[in-house]
Amino acid sequence: MYYQWEDKNHAQIHRCWEKCIAGKFPTLLRNVRNEAKAKAKEQGKNVGDDMTDVIDFKPTWIRSEIWKQMLDHWNTPKWKAKSLRNKDIRSRATGGKHTLGSQSYVTLKRKAKRKLGRELTVREAWKQAHCRKGSRPLDKDLSCSSSLLLDVDSAGDAQEENLV
Structure with a gap:
């Protein structure tokens, strides 16, 4: 049912997978944060700058102790400053997108x-x-x-x- 590669190829395949997921992981985590905030707001919680407000809204695929560590990391001033800076950079980005819409x-x-x-x-x-x-x-x-x-x-x- 599943493909199994030879052991000699394992390291190369693992490096390739790591390289591919590295570009997708920040977006995945941003989506997890946004979904948790949205669920908390639906429950009437006032979600502000403090990420501990969403501790009860973890995704099912993340273990509780890992979720708590992630929230603690996201609550640090250093991470918040970096996040704000990157959010600003993303909002100012003008290039890199095709402007034809759905037209080929x-x-x-x-x-x-x-x-x-x-x-x-x-x-x-x-x-x-x-x-x-x-x-x-x-x-x-x-x-x-x-x-x-x-x-x-x-x-x-x-x-x-x-x-x-």
């Missing part, structure tokens, strides 16, 4: 070809997908002439600062 690259290229009468360049498609809405080259006027789009690259760095 194929749909973008097909629409642009129909409106412009030519294929989009890779650079134009990338800019359209990664620039902020309203400052993307094709947002200005999809029915514009292709010479206007060619000028986007030479128009200065106004577009570049909106890129990832």
Whole structure:
């Protein structure tokens, strides 16, 4: 029923798993904290800055003594300052997300070809997908002439600062 790898591969597989989970673990713990706070609020508890308010709302998969240690750690001034700083950084992050919504690259290229009468360049498609809405080259006027789009690259760095 289950796949078992050879013992000689165990260390490499374990390192890979550790590397993968390292990026997901902070988000997992943030979700655990938020769920515990939400459950406490549903029960009428006033959940403030003190994480001990959620001690009774631990997930079933975390042992009680571990949950208490986690709450104690989350209540330290050092952790709270770091959490607040990272929350602020996440809220200010502007890049790294695609701005096409549910529209695929194929749909973008097909629409642009129909409106412009030519294929989009890779650079134009990338800019359209990664620039902020309203400052993307094709947002200005999809029915514009292709010479206007060619000028986007030479128009200065106004577009570049909106890129990832």
